[in-house]
Amino acid sequence: MSRPLRIVLAEDSVLLREGLVRLLEEAGHSVVAAVDDALALVPAVLEHRPDVAVVDVRMPPTFTDDGLRAAVEARSVLGGLGVLVLSQYVEESYARDLLADGRGGVGYLLKDRIQDLEALEDALDRVASGGSVIDPEVVAQLFARRRTADPIESLTPRERAVLALMAEGRSNAGIARQLVVSAGAVEKHIRSVLMKLDLPPAEEDHRRVLAVLAWLDA
Incomplete structure (x- = not known):
């Protein structure tokens, strides 16, 4: 198991959010806050000052890229925050926007990958340690383009x-x-x-x- 982390989770799907909380806590981590709206992410990060924020890209209020934008803002207001973004889609701009400040401590993982606990644990550990992680499927598709x-x-x-x-x-x-x-x-x-x-x-x-x-x- 990687080192225990304090995590803020942002995911609007009740089933997926509760499943992730259970999965992360069974892996030894502490989910200090779980929110269902992108607008709630930054206040939760400022209140709890986690090691990592795990964030869905498409969330309320507009269900476009609200989660991604909130994650970028959270990194700007809390230096050193690791961010692992989850998406159903391979989208080049998501990965580029996350990496734009050049600091590392970011990851972009497809939601299908979180069924693999080892892959999720590995991504969380790398992001919390200041590394960068892009889903292998994203890498493969971007090379093809x-x-x-x-x-x-x-x-x-x-x-x-x-x-x-x-x-x-x-x-x-x-x-x-x-x-x-x-x-x-x-x-x-x-x-x-x-x-x-x-x-x-x-x-x-x-x-x-x-x-x-x-x-x-x-």
Whole structure:
């Protein structure tokens, strides 16, 4: 089990909200507030100051992207807040908007994925630790949509595979295990990706987020 977290949950479906509360608490976490309206998210975050906010994208009052907007606002008013957004849809702009400030501590997971407790636990742990997580299905579909003229085309197939796993939030060791290569090979590929995307030297986690943003914006 990952470390216990204090969580604020925002989900308008009663059944899913209660199911998530039960699932998270059985996993050892504490759901300090569960709200059913995007407008209630920021006040709940300010009151309880959780480690992570788990937020549905499409919520009242308009059922468009209210949850996403509230999550972005919550991060702006409570520095260090991790945000894991849940969606039924693969939408590029959702992932890009979450990553826009370059700070990490964000995740975008498809709702189908939360049936896998291990995947949910892993995403929560990474987000709470300041990493970024994008659902593997989102990564796969976004790669399929890439235009032939974008700068990502300069990457080799292996470098694209490494970048896709970076987008999912994998550590260097996790990438090495997934691709069955050495940690040194992964480091070499990442250095090449950052160089080809013209990302200057900076704190490593920040550069990784910027690399994913470059891919999303290409």
